[in-house]
Amino acid sequence: MGDSATIEIVPPSVPVTAEVSIPGSKSLTNRALILAALSDGEIVLNGALWSEDTEVMSECLRKLQIPITIHPDPGEPANRTITVRGTCGSIARGGTVEAPLELFVGNAGTAARFLAALVCLGQGVYRLSGVARMHERPQAALFRALRDLGYRIDSPNDRLPALIHGSGPREGAKCRVGIDQSSQFASALLLVGPRGGWEVIVEGNDSEAAPYAEMTRGLVKAFPPRGAFPIEPDASSASYFWGAGWLLGSSSRIRVANWMAHSVQIDARFPEYLRIFPERTSRRYDLGDSIMSAIVLAPFADVPKLFVDLETLRLQECERVQALHTELSKCGARVVENGQTLRIEPGPLHGATIETYGDHRMAMCFAMLGLRVPGMRIRNPACVKKTFPNFFEKLATAPPEGLGVELRAPTAA
Numbered sequence: 001m002g003d004s005a006t007i008e009i010v011p012p013s014v015p016v017t018a019e020v021s022i023p024g025s026k027s028l029t030n031r032a033l034i035l036a037a038l039s040d041g042e043i044v045l046n047g048a049l050w051s052e053d054t055e056v057m058s059e060c061l062r063k064l065q066i067p068i069t070i071h072p073d074p075g076e077p078a079n080r081t082i083t084v085r086g087t088c089g090s091i092a093r094g095g096t097v098e099a100p101l102e103l104f105v106g107n108a109g110t111a112a113r114f115l116a117a118l119v120c121l122g123q124g125v126y127r128l129s130g131v132a133r134m135h136e137r138p139q140a141a142l143f144r145a146l147r148d149l150g151y152r153i154d155s156p157n158d159r160l161p162a163l164i165h166g167s168g169p170r171e172g173a174k175c176r177v178g179i180d181q182s183s184q185f186a187s188a189l190l191l192v193g194p195r196g197g198w199e200v201i202v203e204g205n206d207s208e209a210a211p212y213a214e215m216t217r218g219l220v221k222a223f224p225p226r227g228a229f230p231i232e233p234d235a236s237s238a239s240y241f242w243g244a245g246w247l248l249g250s251s252s253r254i255r256v257a258n259w260m261a262h263s264v265q266i267d268a269r270f271p272e273y274l275r276i277f278p279e280r281t282s283r284r285y286d287l288g289d290s291i292m293s294a295i296v297l298a299p300f301a302d303v304p305k306l307f308v309d310l311e312t313l314r315l316q317e318c319e320r321v322q323a324l325h326t327e328l329s330k331c332g333a334r335v336v337e338n339g340q341t342l343r344i345e346p347g348p349l350h351g352a353t354i355e356t357y358g359d360h361r362m363a364m365c366f367a368m369l370g371l372r373v374p375g376m377r378i379r380n381p382a383c384v385k386k387t388f389p390n391f392f393e394k395l396a397t398a399p400p401e402g403l404g405v406e407l408r409a410p411t412a413a
Contacts, residue, residue: 005379005380005381005382005409006353006377006378006379006380006381006409007377007378007381007392007407007408007409008370008375008376008377008378008407008408008409009367009370009371009376009377009378009395009405009407010370010374010405010406010407010408011370011371011372011373011374011405012248012252012371012403012404012405015248015251015252015253016244016248016252016253016254016399016403016404017252017253017254017399017400018253018254018255018399018400018401018402018403018404019254019255019256019257019400019401020241020254020255020256020257020394020401020402020403021075021076021233021256021257021258021401022076022233022234022237022238022241022256022257023049023050023051023076023078023079023233023234023237023387023388023389023390024047024048024049024076024078024079024231024232024233024234025049025231025232025233025234025235025236025265026049026051026053026054026110026234026236026387027110027212027215027234027236027265028215028219028231028232028264028265029045029048029049029054029057029082029231030053030054030057030108030110030111030114031110031114031187031191031215031216031219032045032048032219032223032229032231033045033048033054033057033058033061033082033084034057034114034118034191034192035191035219035220035223036082036084036086036223036229037061037064037066037084037086037087037091037118038086038087038088038089038118038191038192038194038195039084039086039088039223039224039225039226040086040088040225040226041085041086041225041226041227042083042084042085042086042226042227043083043084043086043224043226043227043228043229044081044082044083044227044228044229045081045082045083045084045228045229045231046073046081046228046229046230046231047073047075047076047079047081047230047231047232047233048073048079048080048081048082048231049078049079049080049231049234049387050070050078050079050080050389051078051385051386051387051388051389052106052108052385052386052387052389053106053108053110053111053386053387056104056105056106056108056111057108057110057111057114057115058070058082059104060103060104060105060111060115061084063092063101063102063103064091064092064101064103064118064119064122065087065091065092066084066085066086066087066091067084067085067087068082068083068084068085069082069083070082071083077390077393078388078389078390079231086226089121089169089195089196090121091118091119091121091122091166092122093122093123093124094119094122094123094124094125094126094164094165094166095124095125095126096124096125097125097154097163100124100125100126100127100163101124101125101126101127102127102129103115103119103126103127103128103129104129104130105128105129105130105134105160106130106131106134107130107131107133107134107317107358107386108130108134108386109134109137109182109184109316110184110187112128112130112134112137112139112160113139113142113182113184113185113187113188114184114187114188114191114192115128116128116139116142116143116146116153116162116164116188117142117146117188117189117191117192117193117196118188118191118192119164119166120146120149120151120164120166120167120192120196121166121168121169121192121195121196122166122168123166123167123168124165124166125163125164125165125166126163126164126166127161127162127163127164128160128161128162128164129160129161130160130161133317133318133358134160135159135160135161136159137159137160137315137316138158138159138181138182138315139155139158139159139160139162140158140159140181141177141178141179141180141181141182141185142177142184142185142188142189143155143158143162144158144177145175145176145177145185145189145200146164146175148173148174148175148176149170149173149174149175149196149198150167150170150173151164151165151166151167151170152164152165152167153165169195169196169197170196170197170198171197172197172199173196173197173198173199174198174199174200174201175189175198175199175200175201176200176201176202176203177189177200177201177202177203178202178203178204179202179203179204179210179213180204180311180312181311181312181315182312182315183210183211183212183213183312184212186200186202186210186213186216187212187213187215187216190202190213190216190217190220191216191220194220210284211266211288212266212288214264215264215265215266218264219264232260232263232264232265233256233257233258233259233260234265234387234388235260235263235265235266235267235268235270235288235290236265236267236288236289236290236361236387237364237387237388237391238256238259238267238270239267239270239289239290239293239294240293240364240365240367240368240391241254241255241256241394241403242254242256242270242271242274242293243270243274243293243294243296243297243368244368244371244403246274246297247297247300247368247369247371247372248371248372254403259271265288266287266288267287267288267289267290269286269287270287270290270293270294273286273287273290273294274294274297277294277297277301277305279303279304279305279306280305280306280307280308281294281305281306281307281308282307282308282309283307283308283309283310283311283312283313284309285309289361291307291310291313292313292320292324292361292362292365293365293368294307295307295324295328295342295344295365296324296328296365296366296368296369297368297369298333298344298346299328299331299333299334299344299345299346299347299348299349300346300372301346302346303346304343304344304345304346305343305344306341306342306343307341307342307343307344308340308341309340310340310341310342311340316359317357317358317359317360317361317386318357318358318359318362319357320359320361320362321337321340321342322337323355323357323359323362324342324362324365325337325342326355327352327354327355327362327366328344330352330353330354331349331350331351331352331354331369331373331376332347332348332349332350333345333347333349334347349369349373350373350375351370351373351374351375351376351377352375352376352377353377353379354366354376354377354378354379355379356378356379356380356381356383358380358383359383360383360384360385360386360387360388361387362383363378363380363381363383363384363391364384364388364391366378367381367391367392367395371403371405392407395407
C-alpha cells in the first residue's frame with residue numbers, strides 16, 4: 001500500500017470469532033529504549049514494537065553510538081526482541097554549530113522530545129529535525145525547562161529544527177515543566193533526569209494524575225539495571241479490535257490475545273469503558289489516545305456522547321479534533337465542536353472516502369468503522385506503519401488470528 005493508495009473495507013457478512021495479537025506498546029518501547037541506553041548493563045526488550053516511530057528512535061540511538069541489535073519476534077510479526085547495551089549515560093560527541101550531529105525524528109513526538117533531553121548529556125551540538133508536521137508541533141515547554149537546567153537550545157520559534165548544545169550532567173539543577181500541551185515534555189525530563197542529576201517538578205492541571213507522566217515514573221522505578229524487560233501489547237492499538245467487537249455485536253466474539261490483567265497504560269481501561277460507555281468522557285482523566293476510537297463509535301450509542309478536554313489532540317500527528325469532526329460529518333454523523341469538546345448524536349452513518357491526514361490513528365479508527373458501515377474507503381492506509389504496521393493484515397487474516405475482512409480497491413468494488 002503506497003501513500004497514495006485507497007482501500008475499501010467490506011463489512012463481514014457472517015459473525016466473526018477471533019483472538020487477535022497486538023504489537024507492543026509504542027509508548028513503552030520508546031521509553032524503554034531511552035532507559036536501556038542510559039543503563040549500566042545489557043537490557044533485552046521482549047515484545048518491543050518495530051514500527052516507524054521505534055525504528056526512528058533506534059536509528060537515532062545508534063547514531064549516538066548506543067549498541068543495539070534487533071531480532072525477530074516469533075510470536076508477532078510487528079514486534080522485535082531488541083538488545084541494548086547501556087553506556088552509563090555516555091553518548092557520541094556532537095558536532096559544531098556549523099556541522100552538528102544530525103538526528104532525524106520523522107513525526108515521532110516521543111523521539112523528538114526524549115532525544116532532546118538525552119543529547120543534553122553529551123558534549124557538542126546536535127541538530128534535531130523531522131517532517132514538516134513535526135516542525136509545527138510544540139516544544140517550547142521542554143526547551144524552556146532544558147534552558148532552566150543550564151543547557152543552550154537554539155530555536156527561533158521554540159520548535160524543530162533545533163540545535164541542542166550538550167554539556168553533560170548538571171548535578172542539582174532544577175526545572176519545572178508543564179504538561180498542558182504534551183505529557184511527553186515531562187516524560188523526557190523524568191527519563192533522563194536521574195542520569196543528568198536533575199530535579200524535575202511537573203506542573204499543570206492535575207499533573208500528578210497525568211497518565212503518561214505517571215507511566216514514565218512507574219517505568220523508571222521498575223526498570224532493571226540489566227536483564228530482560230517485557231513490553232506490554234499496545235492498549236491504544238487494541239482499542240480498534242475491542243471496538244470492532246462492540247460494533248459487530250453479540251453474534252461476534254472478538255478478543256485481544258495476551259490481554260493484561262493489570263497495566264500501566266491508561267487505554268487498558270478501554271474494554272471496561274465500552275461496557276459502560278459513559279455519556280461524558282475526558283481525554284485528561286478517562287482515556288488516552290483510545291478516546292479517538294470512542295469518538296468514532298459514538299454514533300452507534302443509544303444516547304448523545306460528550307468528549308471533553310481534547311486540547312492535546314489538536315497538537316498531535318494532525319489536528320485530530322478538526323479531523324474527527326470533518327470525517328465523521330462526511331459520513332453523516334451529527335457532530336458539534338465547541339471549544340475543546342465534541343458532542344456526537346446517535347444516528348445512522350453512510351460510507352465515504354476518509355482523508356487520514358497522514359495520521360495512523362485516523363486510518364485505524366475509520367477502518368474499524370468500516371466493519372459496520374458499507375462503503376468506507378481509507379486514503380493512505382500505509383500511514384499505520386507509524387505504530388501498527390500490520391494493522392490491515394490483522395483485519396484481512398482469516399479467523400481466529402484475524403477478522404477475515406475483505407479489503408478491496410474502490411475501483412474494483
